[in-house]
Amino acid sequence: MDERTSHGLRRRLPMALLVAVVVAGVAVAVSAAGRPLPGLNVAPGGHWVAFPGLDRVFHINGSARTVDASAEVPGLEPGSQVVQGETSGYVVGRSRIHEFGKSDLSVERSFVPPTGEVPVAIETPGGPYLVYREAGRVVRLGDGAVTIPAGGVLGDPVATPDGTVWLHRLDSGVLCRLPRDAEQVSCPVAAPAGHTGGLTVVGRDAAFVDTTSDVLRPVTGDGFGEPVPARMDLPPGARIAPADADGRVAVLDPATRRLHLVDAAGLDGRRAPATPISLALADGDYAGPTVSGSSVVLLDLTRSTVLTYSSQGDPKRTMPVPPEAGEPRLARGEDARVYVDGAEGRHVLVVDHDGAVNQVPVVGTQRPDEPGAPVAPPPESPVSQPQNGPAQNGPVQNGPAQNGPPPGGGQNRPPSGGDGGRPPGQTQSPPSSSRAVPPPSPPPVPASPPGLPPGLRATVQGENVQLTWGAAPPNGAAVTAYQISWRPGSGAGGAMTRPGSARSATLSGLQQGVTYTVTVVAENSAGRGAPATVQTLVPVQRTPQITIRRGEDTTYDGCEAPDCAYMHVEMTGFDPNTRYEVEVFSDNTDYSNPGRGVRTDAEGNEVFEDFPFESVGYRVWVEVNGVRSNYYVWPGG
Incomplete structure (x- = not known):
């Protein structure tokens, strides 16, 4: 079967992507008992991380918190991320995407992405997807891979459990859906003109968090459902988690460094939403929020620390990112766990659904707690005092605050009678509750299994x-x-x-x-x-040997029957598919022959007849690369 038949019919790649196919060596995974694994059939979920320094990718088994497979991918770019579909994994760099099989762990092909920007990766049924926000394009990888235009600059995408990807066009506020296996988007609804916000998923359905009207709007293929009030003033620059955590949507306000947990359970129409929960964060820059099961996850970029909270705002874990891991980033795996890895790929932190954080060294160097390792300062508490004073326990009451932040969850509000820039006729939302939580002490870093033995x-x-x-x-x-x-x-x-x-x-x-x-x-x-x-x-241990004897009779240029015949030459044990020069000798000084070149077969053998001879009683022999045949006394005819 030619390349067109074996690969072209199996995947329809867009012309913008298809360039070349590369082949890499197979790296077989080994279980904890030392037995090679049959590809990734034993670990369907988890998360892949790229290690450019070794030109390898490693599979992190999130439930076991171990590395259980690796594959060689030559030419990895620094900062590459890895996404996986049902049968293949994809190493995504700025200039190249490498596809490798999850069953045999070998590279199948590589192609060029539609743009050099870093995409948002989504692992969901029917995918994975790469969303190039600035270029307004979506690449669906896997069988039937396509590049799909989405029509303009995009906000953060989300995916519902059925594999539908939802997109937010920032210029027009239009919300578009890309169902599983579809090759074009449909755009059934648009946010009100001038309204800011972002997408999330509550339960099994998409929702739009409108930060201008301070409502959550359910989104369907037919349009918006009935809005539900957020019961707080949502900031225009809010960052919104891609899914809810036990019915609450995490909203990060980077300007005031506060994390809000907004009740979205009211979207089902069965009850009114509860008061939001607001948490104050330490000064710094944050990535996220995202969700692992029922837990909310933040990444404190200033202190390189992972912070996790329950859906009710209780701090669960504070874990420093190992300094050798490289610049950390959050990724939500196919198993709905959150993984924190870095551009170097040396260490990965796994955030379980309950908020626990565990370290999985991939091929780490020196641990922070080993002798001679530099001592990092202790991380600051993930929940610190708010900017305007210490937070009080319980809901914030209307009126002057008692040792707490001003109404509205600690945000600066205009004086009484001011509209704060809100649309005419719109009332101010009731305040949210705010809590002060004592800073958790970072636990000692326990010993973990060794890294990969280098230079094998x-x-x-x-x-x-x-x-x-x-x-x-x-x-x-x-x-x-x-x-x-x-x-x-x-x-x-x-x-x-x-x-x-x-x-x-x-x-x-x-x-x-x-x-x-x-x-x-x-x-x-x-x-x-x-x-x-x-x-x-x-390799097969070969012992080159040559034997000769009299072959078929012939008459050739002065060599007359019945004594004239060809020499029958048998060569065995030579290098396969190799050309050799055969030299011919005799103790009859009047005999001369220039010899000939031959090529061995795939087994390193060659049999032929040549070199006419008629001198009865004289010895003949041949030599090939210093290997001499038997001496053969020429018989009469």
Whole structure:
């Protein structure tokens, strides 16, 4: 089957994307027991992270909090992000997108994105999708990949559980939907002219948070539903979480550094919305908010710290991002967990649905708590005093504040009688509740499994393979052992254990002509770490041999029957598919022949008849690259 048949019919790639196909080596994942995994069938969810320094991507199993697979992707760009669909993963850089198979962990192709901006990635049924906000384009990857124009600069996109992507055109306020498998958007509704806001998902449906009217509007394919009041003054520059957390939508006000949790349960029409909850944050810059299950997640960029809260505003966890991880960023995985990784790809933090945060070293270097590591200052509390004084417990009452922020959740409000820039006839919203929470103490960083052993190499030495590797990062506990396993494409392999001080091992008893996948995993008191893999072909041990004898009779230029015949030459054990020069000799000094060139077959063999000879009783022989045949005494005819 040619390339057009095998690949072109399987995926319809847009012309703007399609450029070239690249091939990379296969990297086989290894379980905690040291057994190679059959691709990613064992880990359908989780999150992939790119490590440009190694030209590899690693799969983070969020539920197990381990690295359980990796694949080699040559030419990774710094800052690349990885998204996954049902059967493939995609490494997305500014100038290149590499696709690799999740079953065999090998690169299938690469193509050029429609623009060089960094897209918003969405993992959802029917996707994944890349939303290029400035260019106003959406790329749906996977089977039937297409580039879809969305009509102008876009806000943050969201996806409902059925795989529908919703888009907000910022210039016109139009809201557009891209159903699963559709190749164009439809735009059933528009926000009121001049109104700001953003999209979110509440339950299974999309909603528009209108920060001008301070309402939440349910969105369907037929238009807006009945609005529900937010019961607070939503700031125009609010950042809105892509989904609700137990019925509350997280809204970040970066100007006043406050996190609001707005009750969206009223969208079902069964009850009135509850009073919003407002939390004051420490001074600094923040990324997010986003949602992991029932928890709200923020990333404090100033202190490089992850903050998590319950849907009721209770702080759950404060976790510093390891400094070697690189510039951190938030990603919401296919399993609805939040992952915090950096451009370097060395460490990943996994935020579980209950707000717990766990560190997964990928191939980290020195941990902050190891001897000699620099000591970072303790992170500040995720919930600090508000800008206008300490917050009081309970709802804010109308009238003068008692040791608390002014009405409206601590935002600066105009004097009584002022309209604060609101549309005529619109009343001021009731204030939200505000809380002061004691700063949680950052927990000590526990030991975690070692990183990937660097520099794994396999060198064939006769019938054996010599392995060498570097010291794996210990990540808080000394490396006690290296677990080594090897397996052919089919059949049984083997395993051995080497001490933590070892940097080499010899594999023996291997089959000739077979390719083995070799894995080395470091182990410490916290468990086994990320696997390093390499493939090596054990060549067939060849012993070149040549035999000659009398062949078919012939008459040739003075060589007369019955004594004249060709020499029958058989070459075995030579390098396959290789050209050799065959030289001919005899102890009859009157005989001369220039020889000939031959090419061995795929097995390293060649059989032919040539070199007419008739001198009965004289010896003949041939030589190829210093290998000499038998001496053959020429018989009479």
